[in-house]
Amino acid sequence: MIASSVRRPHGGFTLVELLVVLAIISLLVGLLLPAVQQAREAANRTSCANNLKQITLAMHQYESVHDQLPPRCLGDTGATWTVLIMPYIEQTNLFNRWNLSLSYYDQSDVARLTSVPIYFCASRRIASTAGSSISGDQHWICGEQFGPEVPGALIDYAACLGTAAFM
Numbered sequence: 001m002i003a004s005s006v007r008r009p010h011g012g013f014t015l016v017e018l019l020v021v022l023a024i025i026s027l028l029v030g031l032l033l034p035a036v037q038q039a040r041e042a043a044n045r046t047s048c049a050n051n052l053k054q055i056t057l058a059m060h061q062y063e064s065v066h067d068q069l070p071p072r073c074l075g076d077t078g079a080t081w082t083v084l085i086m087p088y089i090e091q092t093n094l095f096n097r098w099n100l101s102l103s104y105y106d107q108s109d110v111a112r113l114t115s116v117p118i119y120f121c122a123s124r125r126i127a128s129t130a131g132s133s134i135s136g137d138q139h140w141i142c143g144e145q146f147g148p149e150v151p152g153a154l155i156d157y158a159a160c161l162g163t164a165a166f167m
């Protein structure tokens with residue numbers, strides 16, 4: 001008998017074929033990942049711009065009601081403009097936690113430590129990861145000494161509110 005040289009078909013991939021497929025997939029993922037990150041950052045920039053728009057509209061609404069822009073702060077250690085515009089950015093419940101006749105240092109922890117999502121730029125961080133301040137929040141006590149540190153919620157935006165420092 002003559003031996004036949006018929007080969008049986010194999011059911012799997014060879015190692016070389018598998019490595020080629022993995023290399024192609026890795027290349028496609030490598031090309032796609034920067035595009036996804038770019039799209040995510042564009043969405044974050046849009047979110048930041050929307051936050052600024054909402055803050056601006058709140059400032060205008062405050063001005064319409066009070067005939068002036070909100071002051072930088074109430075007194076030397078009182079609530080800042082970020083607290084005063086809360087009712088205009090759908091944060092009335094948090095605003096009601098603030099006692100405007102008390103200083104920042106005498107507010108409840110809920111009032112001081114609660115982060116407001118609109119005050120954060122998604123390109124930088126989100127409110128849930130922001131934590132609270134760790135410096136610049138020590139109450140000055142007469143006699144050239146500082147009182148205990150009083151942490152507070154952070155914010156990514158600042159405002160220039162004219163030359164009138166206090167209300």
